[in-house]
Amino acid sequence: MKIDCGSRLSTGLIPAALVAALVIGGIAEVSARDRYKVFLNMSYSGNTWQAAAANGIKALAATPPYDKTVEFKTVISGTDVQHQISDLQSMIASGANAIILYPLSPTALNRVIKQGCDKGVVIFTYDSTVTEPCAHNVSNITARYGANTAQWMVNQMGGKGELIFNHGVAGTTVTKTYDEQAYGVFKKYPGIKIVGDFYGNWNDATSQEEVAKILAAHPNVDGIWTVDGTYGSLQAVLNNRPGRLVVIAGQSNNGYRLMLADPAMQAKGLKGISSSAGPAVGGYAFKLMMEVVTGKKKLTRSNIEYPLPWVEAADVKVCQGDSFVGGCNSFPAGKVAPLFIDTALNGELLPELGLAAVQEGKATPGARIEPLPDVHYADNLPGINCSNCEPTEDWLKPNRVAPIAVP
Amino acid sequence: MTAASQLAQVRSVAAGGSAAAFVLLCIMTGIYAVHEPSALSAFGISNLLNNTVVLALAASGLTLVVLCGELDLSGPGVMAIGNVVVATTSTGSLGATGNLAAVLAIGAAVGGLNGFLVAYLGLQSLAVSLGSLIVCQGVALLILPAPGGEVTDTIVQAVSGDIRAIPAPALIMAVTAGLWLLLKHSRLGVALYAVGADEPSARLSGLNTRTTKLSAFVMSGIVYAIAGFVLSAEIGSGDPRVSDSFLLFMYAAVAIGGTSLGGGRGGVLGTLVGACILSVLQKMLFALGVADFYTNIFNGVIMILAIFFGQLSAWLARARHRGQG
């Protein structure tokens, strides 16, 4: 199956390149050169999530057949949006065929992205989005993480209890969207009291500090809602009152997933959902982009939704090997750091990736790129993935978890 | 006598440090142009200028405060407020000019507050401006809690387009340089240098050191606001956090441009060159094929070398003079 797929890919390569040249248009040198010039433009760097995402992309770019057909280069722009603009310009000027980027701002890059599109560059963003319609956003920001996890927590808490609300990074669209959704859900249940809220900056250490301080003032907290910094938040609870844990929603750190599945922890009251944006969205976006570049796939809309990871305690399944095969979704404790993000891997969409791939950015030996299933287009979210557009009516409501009645 | 005036010249050039920085800029641009033929095309230059102008403006504002011997961290805060105000109101009834005026007023107010606390109450500028930076960021977040808003095309075109085939950013930087030269040779400019070089002497010489410092802060606040305004045009939207990362680069531009962070030496011309160096540096590294984490390493090393180069040339200039005299 794998081999079959690979050979089909390689034989189809040359016509595919020609098709791509036609589709993209305006780039005469594509056919002249035998490699696609592809850039990964990172902005933030130096944290686990970004590193895992970038490594996944790098590994895929080194996986056959892309190791032979893609000239891949990583550029780190840092947190300065003007730097990112400048680097994107440089990439466009140097004749890039495709650029995959983590945008610093949903709107600030629009102009340079438009410049790129006009020159025929295929531009994909991962996780974070831009409103320029010629770029493709691959993200699960539209998957209603805020509404779904909040509803899940409410259901688990029986509609009442004290809650800590861990915002992400202030001033970002993700935080604003998820906060709005989660608040909307929690507000419906008068029994839910938010006793503390803070901006954890998607950071475990910060979250741990802040939760520890709030717990000292509110010892009876029943639940913590997070987007990231989940493991840190839970650590604070474990240190403060190890005998009584909480209902919690958030990231997919390996340590967190293992705790969810641990019967001893469950006995102490730990109920958690592991969701939130996974670094694998980067790899997925890359694969999708390459399929577009090579002409295998045509996208009719700009925004693609990456499926929202959703792992409850019962779903946790520890892998024996180095990759997610057979539906497993976490690693044994000694194998990876507790903060390792399990959603860096995706057994269905990215079977090419193994542990080494997302840790070191190296291709898994023997792996070949496998085709992606059909995409799921995302809803519109004005100001996030489109401008001058209307959101779907129920964008604040959960679509994966059924609400319980207000007690 | 000629020896003394020569010495003065040597000193002023060396102390400005901008000559060394300028040579460095030319070298770097040369390397960039050799490796990237499109560098010197109209499009390439226009892009480069568009990328530089905001940092150049912000760092120029900072230079004014640094020259008079104080430090200022509030720049990104003012820029953030400027940006979100433009993004939330520019399509409204104020119009482009009214918008600019409002933003300038905000900048002047923040600068004025900093200046008052520093010059009249004797508080430390670093700490004061850190406080006002945080307050400004808060205000920006209140005005626009998440990226969004829209900047009217009038402003975008005026600031980032071409005016009679000359890129508007080039004009903005030229005007900045021109205004700086006027300021430098005005009484206020002389006072800035005097206060920065030796505040007690300046006071005993009859200068009003407080109003001088206050003016420096107010002027810098206004320049930050302009930088925020230009930034809005460059990115076409509002983002309350987008200016946060400017702070250290502003200081880097000032220092690379040869302005002493202790005050009294340097100038805005050097800062403009310094900002250009930082932009071209990024382009040059890209053109040389430096990618990934190496970019950081090269960035850091080249910044050190730029400063070292400046100091070395100043030292050589002095040594050569001493050898002659």
Next chain:
Amino acid sequence: MRMRKARALPRAKVVPEAPPVWRPAVGPDLVPALLVFAATGLLVVGMMLASPSFGSFDQLTAILVTAIFLVVASFGQGLVILLGGIDLSLGVVIGIGGMMVAGLTRGSNDALMSAIPLTLLSCAGIGLINGIGVGLAKLPPFITTLSSGITFFGVALGITAGSSQQPVAPALQTFMNSGWLGLPYPILFTVAFVAAAWLFQNRSAEGRKLYAIGSSPGAARVLGLPVAALTIAAYAISGLCAGLTGILLAGYAASATLDMGSALLMPSIAAVVIGGARVTGGSGPYLGTFAGALFLSTLSTVITALSFSQGLRDIVQGGIILIALLLQSGRLNLRHHRWRWAHHQQGGGLT
């Protein structure tokens, strides 16, 4: 003979040329520190009045535990600022410290005894490089440390890809999260650290020399103090403290990322300055820095306890910092206003 006579004159007749009629129990340079301690107390009391759930013993302990990072980091920053310098590489070095200790221990306690010294040594080494740049090459501290921070961030990013793939040694986690006789180890550590830092900065011969160099570099040179060596040492200690902060932070969070120290850079500078030190060097006792660190940690807790939007939180935080500065400089204390201000108020009093 006449000289001797002059000497025999009673002391009381000799002109007192210096002021001290009001002789406080503490040195005048400690006053800002005490005022900042007082401001910290005010914050706590104010919050306790506003929200009764605030200010329990547990919560105060929690504040102290989380203050440890800023306390340790700001000591190094304070030493460098004492010399009129600044260390902008601190945030990066904290990240490197955390990453190293995680990477070297690989989740087991066995390697801890070698990993900690090795980590501290490497971080001190980065500081050493900063110190050489500032002390020997005479490069401006601001740009030297900024550049070295960027450079070493790049190096670390290249080596680690940005995040530790290993958990931190459990012993370190235990240390950060448990206690002895009801007192968390981090608080005991903080007490010991503060005592050592104070002894070094304000009671040791080397500390004295650092003040001397910061106070007048020219005089230090003429007197033949080892200016370059002490400058290098101060930056190395700053690197060491940053590394230690990184180790503690990694132990606390059980894992490490390269960017985890960046949030501490500005507060570390602010703590020193709020404590009464001047950025031009040569002033400010260590207790001021400690007070500043404690104040900022408490402030962040108080801000968290207010359920505001981030915008309002920032405004309150910035505003309180400004008020603390006014308080610390005595501007809000009307009895002790300084002559510069008094001059203007009383200038018209001549009639």
Next chain:
Amino acid sequence: MDVAAPPLLAFRSVCKRYGATTALDDVSFELQPAEVCGLLGENGAGKSTLVKVLSGVVAPDTGTIRIDGKPFLPRVIADARARRVSTAFQELSLVPALSVAVNLFLPRPAINRFGLVSTRRIEADAEQVLQQHGVTDISPSALVGDLPLGMRQKVEIVRAFSHRPAVLLLDEPTAALSDRQWLFSLIARALRDRTSILYISHKLDEIRALCSRCVILRNGRKVLDSEVAALSDDAIFSSMAGRSVGEVFVRASTEIRRGAKPVLEVTHLKGSGIDDIGFSVAPGEIVGVAGLEGQGQSRLFKALVGLSPLQTGAIAIEGVTVAIRSPRAARRLGVILVPEERKSEGLFTGLTTMANISLPVINQASRLHLVNQASERRLVETVTPAVKLPERYLRLSISALSGGNQQKAILARALLAGAKCLLLFDPTRGVDVGAKQHIYAMMRGFVRGGGAILFYSTELDELVGLCDRCLVLYRGAIAGELARAELSQDVILALASGHSGGRTRRANPRAHA
């Protein structure tokens, strides 16, 4: 007294307190038109405060000042200038980073029709102003920071005169000035323009030469206001000090230990600003160095402790040739410089007096690197009696001390550091009479103990009174060497200004080339 003429300046019951210190306590005096009035007092007596009050730097707490009968309440310098009160400050108020020309016209340099400061125009104006005041050796375009101290003082004085003031305050104008006659002629000319001058100085001969009347402050109070001619030196000194003071120079016998190896011997020293200098200082000897401003004396002293690079030459300490590359190396060899710029090179203003003194030996007062304050105090108290520094000052910040006591502390530090050879560069500048005596006594005590001193002073009478020998520098070389018997101010001056005296050897003929 001339009762009929109304006073130009009337100072009535002025009080000024700084915190708990009373700087001026009910001081009243008058200044008549076209008069030079001397203002005397030890450091800390209130002279500087009085100057600051008159020039608008500080406002008095109570009291009135009138000029021409109208109230005078300057709040800033500019107010005082507007009422034609102008000051040459002791601490020099020139901005080093600016040119002489700009400094002369601060705060309002002339501007052209575009509102810009025209460098050419103000330099031309400055050239003219300098020439009008008899200064030809300073370029208006030179940066003040590049000028030697003496020239800076000249610029400061010219600036004060150039405002054509009605009241001119000269605060220690000759502290760094070598050419006093130039100043005296300016004063004479100003008097002809009916300017009244308040002349502050420690130098009694200047007061006698210039002033008809003098006011003496002590402890912030006026203690004497009388015709100068009617006062004996002793009366003036005792009014200033509140006690009688010993004779200025008592140096009856010499302490030179002949035959012993010279403590310091230098041969053929060449470096920037110094040209083939050689001399030796024996134990117990005070060797003076004289020279007009900028003749290499500063470089020489710095070169001896490794602060200024040497091209050739050898330095031997007690007969052993040594390499001195840093002040640290010099200190280990017992060679200690008491520097020219007390404020920037001598004092650690952030430290207490005690810490200032103990700094070089602080490790000796430490156990386990922690300073033991008791042993620090014991160490410091071994040297403070030698300079007569009262122990109650030890706990204060050194910046709170008067210039004299600051200098005593620096000298005490040099002694404590184990000096065998002291290099004193103008140690009595800005030091009051009483403290000067203590410094002289300390110098005598030091050589009596076998130490050697190289002593530069701008005050020739000190050199004449104290030195065993005196080297006169001219253009970086030794123009002559005078034995004790030959020492006189006239001979020194003649040599120093390039006229070789008949009896002295030409140390280096090339120096005049």
